[in-house]
Amino acid sequence: MTPQQELLKKLASKTDTKIVLVVMDGVGGIHTVDSAQTALETANTPNLDALAGRGATGRLIPCEVGVTPGSGPGHLALFGYDPLVPAYEIGRGVLEACGINFPLTPSMVATRGNFCSLGADGTITDRRAGRIPSDEGARICQKLQKAIPRIEDVKIHTRPVKEYRFCTIFDGPGLEPSIEDTDPQKVGLATLPARTTSATAAGKKTQRIVQAFLDQAFKVMADEPKANGLVLRGFAVDPGLPKFQELYKLTPCAIATYPLYRGVASLAGMEVLETGQTIADEVATLKEVWDKFDFFFFHVKKTDSNGEDGNLAGKIKVIEEFDAALPGILEMKPDVIAVTADHCTPYVMKGHSYHPVPLLICGPTCDVDATVAFTESECLRGSLGTFHSEKLMGLLLDNAGKLLKFGS
Amino acid sequence: MTPQQELLKKLASKTDTKIVLVVMDGVGGIHTVDSAQTALETANTPNLDALAGRGATGRLIPCEVGVTPGSGPGHLALFGYDPLVPAYEIGRGVLEACGINFPLTPSMVATRGNFCSLGADGTITDRRAGRIPSDEGARICQKLQKAIPRIEDVKIHTRPVKEYRFCTIFDGPGLEPSIEDTDPQKVGLATLPARTTSATAAGKKTQRIVQAFLDQAFKVMADEPKANGLVLRGFAVDPGLPKFQELYKLTPCAIATYPLYRGVASLAGMEVLETGQTIADEVATLKEVWDKFDFFFFHVKKTDSNGEDGNLAGKIKVIEEFDAALPGILEMKPDVIAVTADHCTPYVMKGHSYHPVPLLICGPTCDVDATVAFTESECLRGSLGTFHSEKLMGLLLDNAGKLLKFGS
Numbered sequence: 145m146t147p148q149q150e151l152l153k154k155l156a157s158k159t160d161t162k163i164v165l166v167v168m169d170g171v172g173g174i175h176t177v178d179s180a181q182t183a184l185e186t187a188n189t190p191n192l193d194a195l196a197g198r199g200a201t202g203r204l205i206p207c208e209v210g211v212t213p214g215s216g217p218g219h220l221a222l223f224g225y226d227p228l229v230p231a232y233e234i235g236r237g238v239l240e241a242c243g244i245n246f247p248l249t250p251s252m253v254a255t256r257g258n259f260c261s262l263g264a265d266g267t268i269t270d271r272r273a274g275r276i277p278s279d280e281g282a283r284i285c286q287k288l289q290k291a292i293p294r295i296e297d298v299k300i301h302t303r304p305v306k307e308y309r310f311c312t313i314f315d316g317p318g319l320e321p322s323i324e325d326t327d328p329q330k331v332g333l334a335t336l337p338a339r340t341t342s343a344t345a346a347g348k349k350t351q352r353i354v355q356a357f358l359d360q361a362f363k364v365m366a367d368e369p370k371a372n373g374l375v376l377r378g379f380a381v382d383p384g385l386p387k388f389q390e391l392y393k394l395t396p397c398a399i400a401t402y403p404l405y406r407g408v409a410s411l412a413g414m415e416v417l418e419t420g421q422t423i424a425d426e427v428a429t430l431k432e433v434w435d436k437f438d439f440f441f442f443h444v445k446k447t448d449s450n451g452e453d454g455n456l457a458g459k460i461k462v463i464e465e466f467d468a469a470l471p472g473i474l475e476m477k478p479d480v481i482a483v484t485a486d487h488c489t490p491y492v493m494k495g496h497s498y499h500p501v502p503l504l505i506c507g508p509t510c511d512v513d514a515t516v517a518f519t520e521s522e523c524l525r526g527s528l529g530t531f532h533s534e535k536l537m538g539l540l541l542d543n544a545g546k547l548l549k550f551g552s
Numbered sequence: 553m554t555p556q557q558e559l560l561k562k563l564a565s566k567t568d569t570k571i572v573l574v575v576m577d578g579v580g581g582i583h584t585v586d587s588a589q590t591a592l593e594t595a596n597t598p599n600l601d602a603l604a605g606r607g608a609t610g611r612l613i614p615c616e617v618g619v620t621p622g623s624g625p626g627h628l629a630l631f632g633y634d635p636l637v638p639a640y641e642i643g644r645g646v647l648e649a650c651g652i653n654f655p656l657t658p659s660m661v662a663t664r665g666n667f668c669s670l671g672a673d674g675t676i677t678d679r680r681a682g683r684i685p686s687d688e689g690a691r692i693c694q695k696l697q698k699a700i701p702r703i704e705d706v707k708i709h710t711r712p713v714k715e716y717r718f719c720t721i722f723d724g725p726g727l728e729p730s731i732e733d734t735d736p737q738k739v740g741l742a743t744l745p746a747r748t749t750s751a752t753a754a755g756k757k758t759q760r761i762v763q764a765f766l767d768q769a770f771k772v773m774a775d776e777p778k779a780n781g782l783v784l785r786g787f788a789v790d791p792g793l794p795k796f797q798e799l800y801k802l803t804p805c806a807i808a809t810y811p812l813y814r815g816v817a818s819l820a821g822m823e824v825l826e827t828g829q830t831i832a833d834e835v836a837t838l839k840e841v842w843d844k845f846d847f848f849f850f851h852v853k854k855t856d857s858n859g860e861d862g863n864l865a866g867k868i869k870v871i872e873e874f875d876a877a878l879p880g881i882l883e884m885k886p887d888v889i890a891v892t893a894d895h896c897t898p899y900v901m902k903g904h905s906y907h908p909v910p911l912l913i914c915g916p917t918c919d920v921d922a923t924v925a926f927t928e929s930e931c932l933r934g935s936l937g938t939f940h941s942e943k944l945m946g947l948l949l950d951n952a953g954k955l956l957k958f959g960s
Contacts, residue, residue: 174919175935177606207958209939210946211559214959227959228555236960378960404960490917496957498950499919500937520935521922530937 145386146226151550152538153386158393161479161544164430164440165536167222168466169215169405170448170489172501172520173459179492183451183459184502185519189467192483192504192518195474199506201515202528204536206487212498215448218486219408221533223441224392225385234411235321235380241311242410243403244303248382252315253350256378258327259284259308259371260335268331273308273371284371285310291364295356305403312376314353320346320381323354327375335375350379387413388439392541397433399426400443409441423465427472434476442473451489459491480507480543482536483518500530507543553794554634559958560946561794566801569887569952572838572848573944575630576874577623577813578856578897580909580928581867587900591859591867592910593927597875600891600912600926603882607889607914609923610936612944614895620906623856626894627816629941631849632800633793642819643729643788649719650818651811652711656790660723661758664786666735667692667716667779668743676739681716681779692779693718699772703764713811720784722761728754728789731762735783743783758787795821796847800949805841807834808851817849831873835880842884850881859897867899888915888951890944891926908938915951 145153173182207213207227216234217227225232237254248254259281261270276284282304289302298316305311322342326335338354340347354376365372388396390413398409398416406416415437419429423444430440444466450458473481485501502523513527524530528539541547553561581590615621615635624642625635633640645662656662667689669678684692690712697710706724713719730750734743746762748755762784773780796804798821806817806824814824823845827837831852838848852874858866881889893909910931921935932938936947949955 174917176916176920180920203937208556208559208946209943210948210950210955211563212950212955212957214957217959228559233959239960493917497917498947498955499917520919524921524935524937525933 146229148226148534148538149224149386149391152224152541152547153391155547155550156391156393156541157546157548159544159546160438161546162438162440163540163544164442164473164478164481165222165540166442166444166473166481166483167219168444168447168463168483168485170451170487170496171463171485172488172499173451173490174488174492174497174499176492182520183456183463183491185521186456187460187463187467189463189518191467191470193516195470195481195483195506196504196518196522197516198512199504200510200513200528201518201523201526202503203500203523203530204484204503204533205500205530206533207498210498212496213487214496215404215486216408218533219405222484222486222536223388223408223412224534224537225412226534232383232385234383234408236378237311237321237380238382238411239404239407240305240309240378241313242407244305244311245406245410245416246301246303246311246313248313249315250382250384251317251319252313252381253319253321254311254313254380255376257310257312257374257376259310260373260375261370262373267334268328268373270370271331276308276370278304278307280371281307281310284365284368288361288364292357292360295353298353300357308371312357314350314357318346319350319353320344321379322347323350323379325375325377326358327377335373382411385411389413392537393546394439395437396439396441397437398441398443399429400441400445401426402443402445405443405445414441423469427469430473431476440478447485448489451491452494454491454494456491479545480505480540482540484536503528503536505539505543509543554637556634556942556946557632557794557799560632560949560955561799563956563958564799564801564949564954565956567952567954568846569954570846570848571948571952572850572881572886572889573630573948574850574852574881574889574891575627576852576855576871576891576893578859578895578904579871579893580896580907581859581898582896582900582905582907584900590928591864591871591899593929594864595868595871595875597871597926599875599878601924603878603889603891603914604912604926604930605924606920607912608918608921608936609926609931609934610911611908611931611938612892612911612941613908613938614941615906618906620904621895622904623812623894624816626941627813630892630894630944631796631816631820632942632945633820634942640791640793642791642816644786645719645729645788646790646819647812647815648713648717648786649721650815652713652719653814653818653824654709654711654719654721656721657723658790658792659725659727660721661727661729661787661789662719662721663784665718665720665782665784667718668781668783669778670781675742676736676781678778679739684716684778686712686715688779689715689718692773692776696769696772700765700768703761706761708765716779720765722758722765724761726754727758727761728752729787730755731758731787733783733785734766735785743781790819793819797821800945801954802847803845804847804849805845806849806851807837808849808853809834810851810853813851813853822849831877835877838881839884848886855893856897859899860902862899862902864899888913888948890948892944911936911944913947913951916953917951
């Protein structure tokens with residue numbers, strides 16, 4: 145636990161107030177000589193503007209000045225975990241397993257798998273097995289699960305994620321995640337064998353088990369028309385994050401559609417809810433469960449996807465879609481609502497960036513400032529200033545009257 | 553290595569892009585009731601203004617809030633080394649030795665010396681030996697070097713720096729830098745003997761060698777008309793900083809006229825180039841070597857000297873001189889250019905100060921903001937915000953497309 149978390153843990157108290165944290169993934173943008181307005185500045189957002197008018201704005205540094213975070217570190221920071229603390233590093237395998245609600249325990253090594261197509265010579269011809277549909281992926285996972293339920297004293301769990309993506313979890317004593325990806329990252333190359341980077345007995349055992357799994361799996365899949373091979377990546381164990389309940393005395397839930405975000409939320413102790421694919425579906429879920437929780441992580445994915453695609457119009461449309469859905473959230477009368485992002489995904493960059501993300505907080509003690517829109521340029525002059533994402537939770541808790549005074 | 557550096561080291565990759573970091577030494581100023589405009593705000597700087605117009609501005613905290621740095625820590629921070637980490641402390645002797653390109657190794661203890669004038673009673677009558685000219689200082693250094701090439705198993709290197717200033721480097725086994733300055737800091741007092749602050753064998757040996765050097769040197773210099781004495785200060789060893797090549801995968805060079813800045817740059821792994829004394833000379837050097845490097849530390853000294861002298865007009869003149877030279881740098885089309893300072897030297901204070909320094913970055917992803925001048929008041933409202941100098945390198949690397957994403 146970081147000193148910041150020790151402090152919040154000491155001061156947090158259980159109350160009836162409710163906090164909604166809306167993460168509009170990658171919503172922030174940048175200005176360039178040729179592009180003077182960001183998606184947020186262009187979108188028509190009367191409801192966000194009104195919220196900014198009666199709230200306060202500022203900016204969050206997602207990770208560190210100049211350092212562009214992935215979605216994992218970006219969300220960890222928003223949830224109050226310093227993403228640069230090595231103990232909080234979440235491997236991709238664990239994220240993926242949590243994303244499908246697989247109940248990880250400390251003795252499990254989780255991996256993220258891709259089905260691929262292999263040619264007659266055993267080299268990869270398609271790294272995504274022709275993007276087989278999800279039911280096809282699920283069928284092959286079932287076949288693998290049935291054929292390879294255990295190797296030595298290690299239980300093997302193979303579960304579908306989406307299309308050609310799946311998880312394999314190695315569950316047994318004396319394993320460690322020191323295995324390198326078996327993905328050569330290119331077509332025309334053979335998949336790699338299991339290779340440990342560690343000289344320990346656990347490293348050797350894990351390498352042996354994983355290799356045995358690969359050998360058996362390739363046999364089982366040999367007759368598949370498309371997905372006749374697989375690669376395993378991101379070998380990882382649950383980092384055992386301190387949970388929201390323990391840290392903040394919250395009863396938290398997550399409303400998110402994509403596995404990765406559901407995964408991080410689950411590792412932080414949130415109950416990950418089933419929900420639909422649209423923002424309106426997510427609002428409906430929020431309303432349904434309103435009485436059961438006091439912290440709601442509400443994730444909007446497609447601002448990021450459109451930013452990644454360089455699609456300004458698409459990004460604007462998602463922002464406006466959220467703006468239209470916002471009154472539905474406000475109807476529930478959250479004591480504190482924050483709207484922000486895990487990182488910027490400027491459409492002009494077609495990717496994540498390090499830039500500070502806009503932040504809007506509306507709550508009884510937020511210190512209403514002169515800013516009247518949720519945009520990069522307004523947030524730059526807001527009363528909340530610019531600070532690191534991992535400090536946001538303290539601000540939300542205190543606005544919700546959940547933090548005691550420090551010292552007398 | 554600090555966590556910040558570990559992170560950048562992990563994420564940095566070699567690319568073809570080029571970064572220019574211009575340090576206008578001490579360029580920042582402050583406002584007082586009687587002095588409403590700083591040198592930067594008064595100077596006529598059309599080129600800097602235009603660069604600000606298509607770039608982003610902000611402010612750097614050179615060392616720590618309220619803490620005034622010397623030039624050493626100020627530059628260390630700009631180069632990404634936390635100046636408050638004790639292992640990164642660079643003794644004055646080492647700075648001086650690096651400044652004259654003396655090739656230090658870990659077994660050497662370097663000191664910075666001043667020649668002084670002694671009266672008949674052996675007390676100091678002039679702490680700078682009447683500011684003897686450089687060739688005079690060089691002649692005496694040669695005389696000392698010839699007379700005292702070695703003491704026991706320790707080689708002695710005595711080298712001129714400038715005027716009455718020189719370096720003596722003690723090069724042998726079992727030495728340590730635990731020797732106090734022999735300078736009494738006042739005329740009318742005798743120079744001090746070598747005194748170690750340590751009880752180790754190395755401390756005793758170093759004290760013995762240094763004292764023997766002092767005894768012999770005073771004899772050798774006894775017949776000099778002015779420089780008939782010397783003091784040694786700043787006993788230090790090379791701190792062994794991780795280098796730019798290792799940290800950032802950069803091939804860096806330094807264009808700076810003064811020994812101290814050349815020294816810090818050399819310790820950070822930069823190739824320290826020969827250059828002329830004017831800003832125009834420095835620009836010419838930059839152009840000559842443009843193809844050989846991907847990071848250029850470009851130092852402008854006299855903004856600081858004029859600030860130290862309380863000379864507003866002089867400071868403005870140097871700023872305008874740099875502004876006139878700026879197009880020559882921009883002609884080379886650096887991918888990223890930053891202009892900032894190691895600390896403020898407000899002319900109203902006639903010395904360094906702790907105040908945040910103005911920062912201007914122009915690069916493809918700098919996030920062009922509404923600021924249109926490189927001044928203290930404009931930088932206060934720039935989109936880069938205010939952050940610690942040691943985080944600047946990350947921002948420059950990312951703007952130059954040299955940093956991978958952190959985490960998935």
